[in-house]
Structure formats: C-alpha cells, structure tokens
Amino acid sequence: PIEIIEEIQKLNEDPKITAIFIQLPLPESWCTNQIINTVDPQKDVDGLTMQNINALWQNEEGFLPCTPKGIIHLLKEVSIPIEGKHVVLIGRSNIVGKPLIHLFLKENATVTILHSKSLEKTKIMKTADIIVSAVGKPKWITKEMVKKKSTIIDVGITRQNGKIVGDVDLASVQEKVSYITPVPKGVGPMTVAMLVENVYEAYQKNQKEE
Numbered sequence: 544p545i546e547i548i549e550e551i552q553k554l555n556e557d558p559k560i561t562a563i564f565i566q567l568p569l570p571e572s573w574c575t576n577q578i579i580n581t582v583d584p585q586k587d588v589d590g591l592t593m594q595n596i597n598a599l600w601q602n603e604e605g606f607l608p609c610t611p612k613g614i615i616h617l618l619k620e621v622s623i624p625i626e627g628k629h630v631v632l633i634g635r636s637n638i639v640g641k642p643l644i645h646l647f648l649k650e651n652a653t654v655t656i657l658h659s660k661s662l663e664k665t666k667i668m669k670t671a672d673i674i675v676s677a678v679g680k681p682k683w684i685t686k687e688m689v690k691k692k693s694t695i696i697d698v699g700i701t702r703q704n705g706k707i708v709g710d711v712d713l714a715s716v717q718e719k720v721s722y723i724t725p726v727p728k729g730v731g732p733m734t735v736a737m738l739v740e741n742v743y744e745a746y747q748k749n750q751k752e753e
Contacts, residue, residue, distance in 0.1 A: 544573065548581050555583040561749040562588040562742040567638070585748065588741035591638070599645050606741050611642040613733030614675060614696055615650065623673070623694050623722060625650040631671035632656045633664075633710070639677040639698055664688075676710040684711040686719045695723040698730050 554560045563586045569575045579587075584594035590606035598605030618625055630652045634640040640656060647654045652673070657664050665688045668674060676684060677698035689695060699710030709726030717723050724730055 547573075547578055551578070551581045555581075555586065558749075560586065562586055562745040564589050564738065564742075565591070586745055588738060588745050590642075590741070596637075596642070599642060602649065606744070607646070607737075608638060608642045609737040609741065610639050610677075610698065610730060610734045611646050612741075613730060613737040614643065614698075615646050616737065617696070617724070617730070617733050618673070618694070621722065625652050625673070627651060627653070628672035629653045629655065629670055630673045630675065631668055632675050632677075633668075634658065634677035634698075636677060639675075643675060678710055680710055681708045682710070682712040684716060686712075686715045689716060689720060691719055692721045695720050696730060697724050697726050700726060700731075 551563065554563055563582045565579055565582065567575070569578065579591050580593055582592055584592045584605070587595055587606055590596070590599070590608040590612075595605040595607075597603075599607060615625075625647065630647045632640050632643050632647075632654065635656055635658045644654055644656060655667055655671070657667060661667070668684075668688050669690050671690060671693055673694045673696070674684070674689060675696040675698060679699045679701050681699070681701040681703045684695070695711055695716060697709035697711040697713075701708055707727050709729075711723065711726075713723065713725060
C-alpha cells in the first residue's frame with residue numbers, strides 16, 4: 544500500500560529515527576520486496592534490502608539478517624568448529640537459507656543446500672557435521688537422518704496441538720547428536736539479540752555521522 548511506502552520514506556528522512564524494521568510476513572497482496580527496499584539501507588536493521596544483501600555477497604560492510612547472524616554467533620559462542628566442516632542447509636528462503644550460504648562460506652565451511660526438489664536428502668544429511676533446518680515441517684528430522692555427534696540448528700516453527708514445535712524430533716535426535724537447539728527458546732532469542740545489536744550499531748553509525 545502506498546501509505547506504508549510513504550510512511551517508511553518519512554522515517555528514512557527523520558534524523559531521530561536510526562533503525563527501521565519490517566515485521567514479516569506481510570499480506571500476500573502487498574509487494575513485500577518493494578516495501579523492504581523502500582527502507583534506507585543505513586536503517587535496515589534486518590539486513591534485507593538489496594544493498595545489504597549485496598554487501599553480504601561481496602563480503603562488504605552492511606547489516607546482516609538477524610537469524611543467520613544469530614546462528615553463526617551461537618556456534619562460535621559454544622566453540623563449535625565451522626571451518627572445513629560440512630554444513631547442510633535445509634531451506635532456501637531469502638531470510639535464512641540464502642544468507643547462511645554466504646556466512647558459512649565466509650567461515651570456510653563446505654556448504655550443501657537442500658530444498659523440496661532435492662534428491663536423496665537423508666543420504667546427504669547423514670554426511671553433515673552441522674545441519675540447519677528452516678522449512679516448517681514439524682518433527683520430520685529423526686535420529687536415522689543425522690550423523691552421530693553432529694550439531695543440529697532447528698529454525699523451523701510450526702503450531703501442532705496447541706504447541707510450538709520445530710523441524711526436528713527433539714526427543715529422538717538429542718540422544719545421538721552433540722548439540723541441538725530447542726524450539727522454542729533456541730534460535731528465536733538469538734534472532735532477537737542480533738536485532739538489538741543491529742539497532743545499536745545503527746544508532747552508533749548515526750552518532751558518528753552527526
């Protein structure tokens with residue numbers, strides 16, 4: 544809607560506003576890409592404008608998408624090795640899967656991405672040192688699909704029988720792997736933390752410009 548575009552433009556021009564965040568998903572009838580790319584890249588704390596995405600691809604300075612940034616931060620904080628490891632990403636969304644390709648490559652991992660049309664998913668997953676799943680299929684990853692002592696990052700969120708569950712059957716998988724994130728209270732808090740960090744960085748940049 545034109546009203547939203549106009550409001551974002553006003554916020555772009557307001558020097559008192561240093562961070563803008565678009566809550567996704569938007570209604571299907573709205574032009575999501577146009578709305579996101581109306582945001583000033585210097586205020587785009589979710590890292591989803593084309594300028595910030597291009598910066599990620601080119602290893603240049605810019606805001607990183609919050610969930611992918613949080614996943615890398617989490618792995619490093621727990622001292623889980625990334626360099627040289629085989630990382631399997633399940634899902635190719637613009638918000639999680641695609642940005643993670645570049646972030647893991649930057650950390651010198653070997654990256655495979657699986658999606659709905661991929662063949663032999665289980666065979667590939669069983670070779671992974673790290674699996675990141677973000678497809679929203681409740682509890683579809685079981686212990687037979689993962690390698691012993693691997694690391695599982697569950698980004699999936701589905702409501703099932705009144706509860707929020709992830710892509711991984713936690714009860715089945717956790718006994719086989721070294722590390723696994725729960726749903727809820729796993730990746731979600733990391734996403735929020737990285738958003739706060741990006742907001743603070745945007746504020747600092749604004750102060751320097753003044």
